[in-house]
Amino acid sequence: MNDAGIDLPAKLNTLGRASSVALRAALIVCMITLAGCSSFGNIFGEKDKPEEPDVPAGELYNQALFLMQEGKLRQAVKRFDEVDKQHPYTEWARKALIMSAFSNYRLGRYDDCIESAKRYLSLYPSSKDAAYAQYMIGQSYFKQIPDVTRDQESTQRALDAMQLVIDRYPDSEYVDDAQKDILVARDQLAGKEMQIGRYYLERKEYAAAINRFKIVVQEYANTRQVEEALYRLTAAYYAMGIVPEAQTAxxxxxxNFPDSPWYKDAYKLLQEGGVSPQENKGSWISKAFSLVTG
Structure with a gap:
């Protein structure tokens, strides 16, 4: 059997939106290449049997691709992993490792995907598929983002992983998607700060609430959470009697958001107290926004 086999299916551009046409065409070549191989007919019946150490790398890899096309992703992962075990540091092992990560992602086994993708990056940091491996890491963390009432460690990891896609692979095709995911992750982190801040505000722990809303204004001013954060700052400062800061907020x-319903609420709150919005350029609030919009 010819070990030339087939290459990694091209253009798995976005996870979950892989090119089925390219993959199917590649698998047709795989089937032609594998015709007459006795082990090919046994791959479905021997899914739990360890591979023999003398099985050619290309044969194992092509079997794994066929299984993946047939929807037998768990068996495909085993075949891809077997390539790496039996033929480490070969070109076949390199391709099998990235495909193992992709298959685990499709299975929803995100931690396994991350593990395979990180191993890929440690072994092949300059590979043409390194950007894709880093993108898969970010997407795997992204899929595990919880709601804002829970710990946001996965959200921060997703943000960090996607930022690495942009920083290390600025010319890759994954940058646009990474930037979009970063915006979502940042909004989620800001939402967590808002959730905590509202909790303190309801308990009339104004200083603690202000600290949380301050984080949103200073670190997440380009998220949708900032409008509410400014309103909550208005309310918290006003409740504490620090009227100039309430007016500035x-x-x-x-x-910045003249049509925002939050501004209408803030204006009404101050008006009921006999004052109106008035910006103090020396306030940290004013300075924070001048850095964002300046």
Whole structure:
């Protein structure tokens, strides 16, 4: 059997949106290449049997691709992993490792995907598929993002992993998707700060609440959470009697988001107290937004 086999299916551009046409065409070549191989007919019946050490790498790899096309992803992962075990540091092992990561992602086994993708990057940091491996790591963390009431460690890891896609592979085809995912992750982290801040505000622990809303304004000003954060700052400062800061928060909110319902609420709150929004340029709130919009 010719070990030339087939190459990694091209253009697995976005996880879950892989090119089925390219993959199917590659698998047709695989079937032609494998015709007459006795082990090919046994791959479905021997899924739990360890591979013999003398099985050619290309044969194992092509069997795994066929299993993946047939929807037998768990068996495919075993075949891909077997390539890496039996023929480590070969070109076949390199391709099998990235495909193992992809198959685990499709199975929803995100931790396994991350493990395979990280191993790939440690062994082949300059490979043409390194950007894809890093993107899979980010997507695997992204799929595990919980709601804002829970710990956001996976969210931060997803953000960090996607930022590495942009920093290390700025010309890759995954940058646009990574940037979009970063925006979602940042909004999620800001949402967590808002959830905690609202909790403190309801308990009238104003200083603690302000600290949380301050994080949103200073670190997540480009997220959708910032409008509410400015309103909550208006309310918290006003409740503490720190009226100039309340006025500044409302003024900054109105200047940047004049049509926001949060601004209407902030304006009404101050108006009921006989004051109006007025920006103090020396306030940390004003300075924070001047850095974002300046």
């Amino acid at each position: 409302a003024a900054v909110l109105g200047h």
